[in-house]
Structure formats: structure tokens, C-alpha cells
Amino acid sequence: MPYNVMIVDDSPSMRTFVRRVIDLSGFEVSSCLDAANGVEALELLGEHAIDIILTDINMPRMNGEEFVRKLEEHEKFRLIPVVVVSTDSTHNRIRRMLELGARGYVVKPFSPEMLRNELERVLGAVNA
Amino acid sequence: MPEISEILSTATSDVLETMFFTPVIAEAEAVGASPVAVLAARLSFSGAKQGTLAIRISAQAAGTIAASFLGEEAGEPPPEKIRDVICELANMICGSVLSRLDSEAHFHLGHPELVDPLELQSVEGTSRSFDIGDGEVAVLLHVDART
Numbered sequence: 037m038p039y040n041v042m043i044v045d046d047s048p049s050m051r052t053f054v055r056r057v058i059d060l061s062g063f064e065v066s067s068c069l070d071a072a073n074g075v076e077a078l079e080l081l082g083e084h085a086i087d088i089i090l091t092d093i094n095m096p097r098m099n100g101e102e103f104v105r106k107l108e109e110h111e112k113f114r115l116i117p118v119v120v121v122s123t124d125s126t127h128n129r130i131r132r133m134l135e136l137g138a139r140g141y142v143v144k145p146f147s148p149e150m151l152r153n154e155l156e157r158v159l160g161a162v163n164a
Numbered sequence: 165m166p167e168i169s170e171i172l173s174t175a176t177s178d179v180l181e182t183m184f185f186t187p188v189i190a191e192a193e194a195v196g197a198s199p200v201a202v203l204a205a206r207l208s209f210s211g212a213k214q215g216t217l218a219i220r221i222s223a224q225a226a227g228t229i230a231a232s233f234l235g236e237e238a239g240e241p242p243p244e245k246i247r248d249v250i251c252e253l254a255n256m257i258c259g260s261v262l263s264r265l266d267s268e269a270h271f272h273l274g275h276p277e278l279v280d281p282l283e284l285q286s287v288e289g290t291s292r293s294f295d296i297g298d299g300e301v302a303v304l305l306h307v308d309a310r311t
Contacts, residue, residue: 049234049248053183056235094273123259128270143263144256145182 038066039159040084044077044091044103045070045121054090054121054151061152074098078106081113088159089118090142093133101136108137117158121146168265168290168305175260176294176303183256185232190295202226203247204284205254207276209262212269215289215307217258219250220281225299226250251276257303 041058045051051070058065069084071077073095080086089107093100100120107113119140120133130141140158142151166174173191180186203226206218221229227240230249234241241249254276262271289306 047248047252049230049245050252052234053252094275123256123263123273124271125259125263125267126270127268144259145179147182 038064039087040066041068042077042080042084042086042089043068043070044072044074044089044095044100046072046092046095048072050092057146057148057151058155061148063152063155072097074100074103074106077103078113081116086116088155089116090121090155091118093120093122093124093129101133104133104136104138117162119154119158121151166264168307169292171261171264172290172292172303172305175264176257176292176301179253179256179260180229180294180296180301183233184229184253186229186296188294189297192293202281203250204279204281205251205276206279206284207251207254207258208274209258209271210274211271212266213262213271213307215305216287217254217261217306218279218284218287218304219254219257220284220302220304221250221253222299222301225296225301228296228298229253229301247278251278253301261305 043051043054055068069080071080075098091100091103104118117139119142120138121142123144125143133141140154142154177188180188202223204218204220206216208216226246230241230246233249258273284304287304287306289304291302291304293300293302
């Protein structure tokens with residue numbers, strides 16, 4: 037089943053890379069939207085149906101923590117699973133993002149297989 | 165606990181190979197300023213330790229790494245994309261190094277910025293240079309001694 041994916045990252049190159057790695061992994065994508073921060077992402081979520089969100093943490097305007105918190109406060113958006121994609125692999129940070137509402141966490145550097153496994157794990161848990 | 169230079173080496177090789185599909189051919193201690201270095205990026209970090217991590221990279225290596233990262237097979241990406249990729253490379257190496265230094269600590273990473281490569285000449289700290297075949301990537305880590 038192909039999924040509608042949203043990639044949120046302030047680096048255009050990183051957004052391109054994540055999309056590329058998703059394709060390389062064999063994860064089926066129906067549509068892929070991207071946003072440079074949480075503000076842009078929330079605007080797009082009001083207009084498009086999204087199955088899963090991949091977000092960075094360090095972003096201007098609205099960072100990943102605030103973005104996940106806003107999603108959790110929203111009646112509809114809180115149902116969309118979020119996977120954090122970050123260079124920060126400290127236990128405190130991972131614990132904090134999961135406590136805020138993220139369902140998955142992928143640490144850079146990651147391989148296509150690692151990303152796919154996490155996306156499938158999260159979607160599998162949501163759809164179980 | 166491994167030496168900082170060993171952490172720098174492992175983290176950089178891992179990032180280059182996994183995220184940039186660029187294997188490291190050889191490495192050595194980085195000494196002085198490379199005459200072919202044309203791009204440099206630096207970011208600061210704070211938390212359990214504070215300091216800066218910087219990379220300097222030759223033009224050819226920057227083009228190769230950016231093309232590989234973005235999957236552009238038709239040639240070298242435009243300069244603005246190369247600059248963005250180099251900043252992302254610095255960001256990823258810094259995150260990887262810090263989590264290897266102390267995975268239980270909390271760190272805040274600043275925003276990577278391009279800097280004049282000559283600014284890095286006076287930076288004290290641990291440095292390693294990586295030969296990727298199409299040029300050289302040097303990584304310099306400065307940790308504030310008070311942290």
C-alpha cells in the first residue's frame with residue numbers, strides 16, 4: 037500500500053536526500069510533500085491527507101519539538117504518526133521526542149533499510 | 165572510552181559512507197591549512213560539553229559529495245546546493261561525534277554556517293583529514309576545556 041509522506045526539514049538538500057533514500061529503500065510512496073519547518077508543515081496538513089510525517093528537530097520558526105507538540109494538541113493531526121530524523125542520538129533527546137508524541141526516531145547516519153524498517157514498524161503499530 | 169581522534173575518525177567515516185555513499189580511502193592527522201580547501205563550514209554546540217566542529221573541504225571533494233548525496237548523476241550540483249550539503253555534512257558529523265562522546269548527555273547543536281577556510285587555521289583541537297579519492301575532507305573539533 038503506497039503512503040502519502042511529508043518530509044519536514046529546513047535543509048532543501050536533506051529533504052531531497054530523505055526522499056531519495058525512501059525511494060531507494062523500496063518503501064512505497066503515493067505522494068510526497070515537503071516543508072521547511074513546523075509552521076509550513078501545519079499549513080500543508082490542513083490541505084492534504086498525510087499518512088506519515090518525517091521531521092527534523094533543529095529548524096527555524098517552529099522546531100521539531102514544538103511541531104510534535106502542536107500535532108498532539110490537534111484533534112485530527114495527532115492521529116498522523118511522526119518519525120523524527122535527527123543527528124541527535126542522545127538518550128535524553130530520543131526519550132523527550134517520544135514522550136512528546138513522536139512514534140519513531142531515526143538517527144543520522146542511516147541506511148535506506150534502517151529508514152524503511154522504522155517507517156514500517158511505526159505504520160504497523162498504528163494500523164495494528 | 166575511545167580517544168577523541170578515534171571518535172572523530174569513526175563518526176566521520178560512518179557519516180560519509182552511510183549518508184554520502186562516499187568511502188574513505190585513507191586518513192591522517194590534519195595539519196595546517198590545505199591549499200586546495202575552498203569551502204569550510206562550522207557549527208557550535210553546547211550542553212554537557214561546548215565547543216565547535218568545523219570541516220574544510222576541497223572543491224572537487226565538495227562537488228563529488230554533494231552529487232552523491234543528492235543523487236545527481238548528470239554532474240556537479242549548483243553552488244548553492246553544494247554549500248547546503250556541506251553544512252549538512254558538518255551537522256551530521258557533529259551530531260555523530262557528540263553522541264559517541266556521551267550518549268547520556270544533552271547537547272544543543274547550533275546552525276552550521278559557511279566560514280572562510282582561513283578562519284580555521286588558528287583553531288585548536290583535534291583534527292583528522294580524510295582522503296575520499298576526489299579530494300580531501302578535514303574535520304576539526306574544538307572542545308572548551310572548561311566543559
